[in-house]
Amino acid sequence: MNGPRRLSHWLEDFRAARRGDGPASFARWWPRHLRAAFPGPRRLTEQWAGDGASFARYDTPHGPLFLKYLPAGEREGRYFRRFRREIEYLRDLAPLVDVPHAPLLHAEVDAARRRAHLLTPDLTARTWGWGHFQTDAEREGGLHDIARLLAHFHAAWAGHSALRGIWAWQPDAVCAEAGEFAYAYGGPHAPAVQQAATQLPDLLAAAPHWGLVHGDIHAGQVVWPRDGSPPLLLDYGQVHPGLPGEDLAHLLTVRLDAGERARYGDGVRAAYWNEVARRGLDLMPAEQTAQERAGVALNLLATARQAQREPGEGVSVALENVVQGWCDLR
DSSP states (O other): OOHHHHHHHHHHHHHHHHHTOSSOOSSSOOOHHHHHHSOSOOEEEEEEEOSSOEEEEEEOTTOOEEEEEOOTTOOOHHHHHHHHHHHHIIIIIGGGSOOOOOOOOEEEEETTTTEEEEEEEOOGGGEEOGGGOOSHHHHHHHHHHHHHHHHHHHHHHTTOTTOOGGGSOOHHHHHHHHHHHHHHOOSTTHHHHHHHHHHHHHHHHTOOOOEEEOSSOSGGGEEEETTSOOOEEOOOTTOEEEOHHHHHHIIIIISSOHHHHHHHHHHHHHHHHHHHHHTTOOOOHHHHHHHHHHHHHHHHHHHHHHHHHSOSHHHHHHHHHHHHHHHHHO
């Protein structure tokens, strides 16, 4: 978005915030509906900006609260769609399953202005993050926790009756979109991207089990309660219908490099598939392999698309990782 247009949108959001209109655009100014739902004094303890969202933590009479909002002036449709998807999931679907998460306390969406916010409990004081793990053994155990949490999420949504409409798996549409993207793609590792798109219909046909996929699993999306209770899965902005193998492959081939995958991969797979089976989705070894193969192809296509849209060192490393994972499967 160009500078003058962004400034115009910022001024529009500033005036709305001064009137008390929502959704929230600033950490220090809550819109009237949010103030009415959580009245009383509040103390802003921390605020920061991330990829397509801003965040703030508060001490309040209602307990510690966490606000996630689109910053003033932001009108990027992709970021707004993530927000709306996360709100819809937390509001409509998350209460239907027993996967630990931070519950939605308040949300507001303005589709015309592409504005949104959501409020949840702030878990900072009663959870640990990935940085709490100091040794290789602790980090490996943390990866197994993440794998088991993913398995819980996938098993809970496998065949769930609520998955219809926008939450229904549409493999034909996924394959068509992948083919169109790969045909026009001329970025790094184009042959691998084109191979993944060409093989995708057969890979998906070999992996018929589907449900919901988190879509962006990594160590920062999980927190561990300090009382020892099960970890919680966070950040549902990219949740979508898909194959369980997509999340597993994301963890193994996007987030881990080849050396880490060689060291931790078998243990992560075992933790994941054992937990999936324990929760009622018991796949044969060939079915497990088919899930992961399809998942790697989906992640290769998604990461190449991201690298084309948002070139940078982080996504370039992720693309190298997943391409290596794809080559290892052949």
